[in-house]
Amino acid sequence: MSVTDTTPELTIDADRLWSDLMELAAIGAYDDEATGLVGVNRQSLTDEDRAGRELLLSWMEELDLGITVDEMGTIFGRREGQDPELAPVLIGSHIDTVATAGAFDGCLGVLGGLAVLRSFDEAGLRPRRPIVVAAWTEEEGVRFGTDMLGSAVAAGRLSLDHAYGLTDAEGHRLGDELERIGFKGERPVRLDPPHAYLECHIEQGPVLAQEDRQIGVVTGVQSISWQKVTLHGRAAHAGTTPTELRIDAGLAAAQIIVEVRRMVDSGAYGRLRATVGHIGASPGLPSVVPDRAEITVDLRNPDDEDMARAEADLAEFLDRLPTSQPGLRVETAQMARTKAVPFSEAVQDTIETAAKDRGYDSMRIMSGAGHDAQEMAAIAPAAMVFVRGQHQGISHNPREYSTPEDCAAGIEVLASAVKELSA
Known part of the structure; x- marks a missing residue:
């Protein structure tokens, strides 16, 4: 018999959830000139991230959770079950942001997880399995x-040494920054497989709003490939150097940008999406031909074979690029690469049933963005709850917004699914 048949319905304190979201969003808040709104810049392992983590710890302490921090700085808050030896149900997401964020990306999943634990406490419900946020x-x-x-290190896809050695634009090592902010924990980073993994997240797209559905049952995450392309040319006077004698790194960067858009428009690679999100050139002077340019190429595709063909054809284009400018040198570095990840059908069914029991319209949907759930899917049954966004689902932008009602709906569904899986 389902636990939902024999125990009271869990109630989410929607006002507290919204208040927590807004309080966390105030850490790293800035005035965004482009939108006229207040955005959030709380990038990982910055002072702002440390302040956000400390606030999160205070809320975990209010709930009397068992708190641990692993070697990667990930924070875990554990509510014990009737049988502490059983594998827990793990709820997760993140509170770090991009430089131009809103209040919901990641944060809804973490603070919603705490809201779920509050609802268990208020209902006096103690399931067999522990629950960890x-x-x-x-x-x-x-x-x-x-x-x-x-999550990639916790699941074993990447090594701890590799992660510690990563550097930011200023050359700061991740391992050193963890120590600097005081969150280089002692808990071993490799995670014992949980019984199930759940994550609630704003959709970051327009589909739920277009379909007038409150809840998305996420079927999986598409393949993602990030690479940095550095182009080495030759600086020269913009007025005196004939066009045919130039080795223009800026021109080469522009050719790549046009090519990746052509690949998308061709339809030859299925549902490929491609983005050049970073463009930089040096020396960056109006009267000098650039001697160096750096761009990032973000490719996404729900089909691994289509993705592999797109990557191979882009690599071939980059190999041919110097033929148009003899002397040009092209350097590439893979920043990230993940295959398409299908989520557990059983956990999807649990979420779908929870939405139906709560009276919410739902639909199955694939995620276009990467999430920690895709890493956890390698070691445990995993799936996600998507919450409807406004403004065509825009995200990574201060205009990112979901209503208090839709946020509460997503966490109510999350609570029902956690109750079922932890019984």
Whole structure:
């Protein structure tokens, strides 16, 4: 018999959840000139991240959770079950942000996890399995160049030494920054497989709003490839150097940008999406031909074979690029690479049933963004709850927004699913 048949319904304190989201968003808040709104810049292992972590710890202490911090700085808050020897149900997400964030990306999943534990306490419900809430380190990957980093090391895809050696744009090592902010923990980073992993997240896209559904049952995450391309040319006077004698790194960067868009528009690679998110050139002077340019190429595809063909064809284009400018040198470095990850059908069914029992319209949906759930799916049954966003689902932008009602709906579904899985 399902635990939902014999125990009272869990109630989420929607006002407290919203208050927590807004209080956390105040840490790293800044005035965004482009939107006229207040954004959030709380990148991983910065002073702002430390302040956010300390606030999270205070809320975990209020709930009397068993708190541990692993070697990657990931924070775990454990609510004991009737049988402490059983593998726990793990709820996770992140509180680090990109430089131009809103209040919801990642944070909803972590603070929603605490809201779920409050609801268990208020209902006097103690399931058989422990329940753990995790706040993973460096999910966004914007500072140290590798997304889902904390969960990737915990699941064993990346090594701890590799992670510690990563550096930011100023040359600061991740391991050193963990020590600096006081969150280089002692808990071994390799995670024992949980019974199940759940994550609630704002959709970061327009589908739920377009379909007028409150809840998304996430079927998996598409393949993601990040690479940095550095182009080495030759600086020259912009007025006196004939075009045919130039080795223009800026021109080469522009050719790559046009090529990746052509690849998408061609339709030859399935549902490929491609983005050049970073563009830099030196010496950066109006009267000098650039001698160096650096760009990042982000490729995403729900089909691994289509992704592999896109990567191979882009590599071939980069190999041919110097033929148009003899002397040009192209250097590439893979920043991140993950295959498409399907989520557990059983956990998806549990989420779908929870939404139906709560009276919410739901739909199955694949995630276009990467999430810690894809790393946990390698070691445990995992799935995600998506919450509807506003403004066409925009994210990584201060305009990112979900209503208090939709946030509460997602966490209510999360609570029901956790209750079922932890029984």
